Amino acid sequence: MGPFTPADIDAIRLSAKVAVAATVVSLPFGIAVAYVMSYLPFRGKTLVEAFLNLPLTLPPVVIGYLLLLLLGKKGWLGGMLNEVGIRIIFTWYAAVIASAVVGFPLLVRSIRIAMESIDERLIQASRSLGAHWYDTLLTVILPLSLRGIVAGSSLMFGRSLGEFGATIIIAGNIPGVTQTMPLAIYEYAGSPGGEQAALTLCLVSAGLSLAVLFVHEYVGRRMMRRD
Structure with a gap:
């Protein structure tokens, strides 16, 4: 019998x-929000920025409970989904x-930092040549923000691997269905x-987290050298 x-394999x-x-x-929503917060006055x-960063300060259990209220059968969104036969909880x-x-x-945050570090003269040059905002986004902003997009994606992937508090509230701890590694560790402990x-x-x-961080650093250094 293996370890x-x-x-465990399912988890x-x-x-x-x-x-x-x-x-x-x-990712698409993250890019859109970062663009709006970086370039659209x-x-x-300030209020929107505080709301976006709220999950960083709220306990994950609180986030899970708020999602439960929203997506549960009696919740605003959950009730509508339940009427058409869609169950999330x-x-x-x-x-x-x-x-x-x-x-x-x-x-x-990672994508926004990358976008705000772009030389404004490049964006102005694109617009002065008649480019629409979406052309500037696709040909100037996104390519120059690639490092931030990769960094943000790897950080979010690593954070998702370790998510526990919100998950156990909204998804439960059902082996083979919703039991992730943190939930399995909690049950074993x-x-x-x-x-x-x-x-x-x-x-x-820990091994998976180290692998994600290694890829994050490796890709970041490769992009820095290329730049």
Whole structure:
């Protein structure tokens, strides 16, 4: 018998699946929000910025409970989805949503820093040549922000791998369905004789996190040298 049970393998696979899905789904929204916050002046910008960064300061359990109120059967959005036969709570989609909400500020911040570091003269030159805003975005801003996009995506992926508090509230801890690695570790840690299994999954989690950080640093240095 190997060090991993079928439930452990399911938890590792689901963690990777949730992290990839949360990152891919959030990326277009992250780019859009970073662009708006970097280049479009509007009233209440400080308030919007505070709201965007709120998940960084709120306990994940609070975020999970607020999502539960929103997406539950009696929630505003959950009630509408339930009427058309769509259930989010206690499915792996709920884990994706929880990870996306918790990691979104990291994604936006990295992309925004990259966008705001672009030489304004390049953007003005593009616009003076008659380029529309979307042309400037696609041909100037996004290529020059690639390093920030990669950095933000890797940070969000790593954050999603370790998400626990919001996930256990909105998705539950159902083996083979919503049990990610952090939830499996939590279950093992509270079970008699589960210390070794918990430690094994901790090592896997640490290894994956180190791999993500290594890729983050490697890609960042490669892009810096190329620039």
